[in-house]
Amino acid sequence: MSSVRDMKCGCGIPVARRTSWTHENPGRKFVACKFYNAETGQRGCNTFEWLDEDIVDWKRDVTNVLIVEKHRLATDNSILKSRIVFAEHENKRLVEEVEKLKQKRKGSNPLMLF
Ligand SMILES: [Zn+2]
Known part of the structure; x- marks a missing residue:
C-alpha cells in the first residue's frame, strides 16, 4: 500500500492533503489535485479521495x-x-x-x- 505522501494526481504531481469544512463533511480529510480551486470549481484533474471513513x-x-x-x-x-x-x-x-x-x-x- 502506497502512502498518501507518495500519491500523485492525474497531472503527475503529488496530491494535496486537505480538510473539508462543508456542512456535509465537516472535518473530514481528503486528498485531491493541487490545482483544484474551491472558489472557481476549476480543477487540474479529477483526482479526489477521502482519507477518513464516511462521517x-x-x-x-x-x-x-x-x-x-x-x-x-x-x-x-x-x-x-x-x-x-x-x-x-x-x-x-x-x-x-x-x-x-x-x-x-x-x-x-x-x-x-x-
Ligand atoms: Zn491533478
Missing part, C-alpha cells in the same frame, strides 16, 4: 453545532476585546480628569488637602 450522522451534527458555537465565541471574543480597549481609554481619561481636579482644588484652596 456518521451524530458526529456530523455535533461537529456542525461546535463550528457554529466556535464562530459565535470568536465574535463574542472580538466584541469583548474592543470593549476592553474602550474601557482602557476611558480609564486613562478619567485618571487624567481626577488629576486635573486635584490640581485645580489645590490651587483654589491651599489649606485643603486630599
Whole structure:
C-alpha cells in the first residue's frame, strides 16, 4: 500500500492533503489535485479521495453545532476585546480628569488637602 505522501494526481504531481469544512463533511480529510480551486470549481484533474471513513450522522451534527458555537465565541471574543480597549481609554481619561481636579482644588484652596 502506497502512502498518501507518495500519491500523485492525474497531472503527475503529488496530491494535496486537505480538510473539508462543508456542512456535509465537516472535518473530514481528503486528498485531491493541487490545482483544484474551491472558489472557481476549476480543477487540474479529477483526482479526489477521502482519507477518513464516511462521517456518521451524530458526529456530523455535533461537529456542525461546535463550528457554529466556535464562530459565535470568536465574535463574542472580538466584541469583548474592543470593549476592553474602550474601557482602557476611558480609564486613562478619567485618571487624567481626577488629576486635573486635584490640581485645580489645590490651587483654589491651599489649606485643603486630599
Ligand atoms: Zn491533478
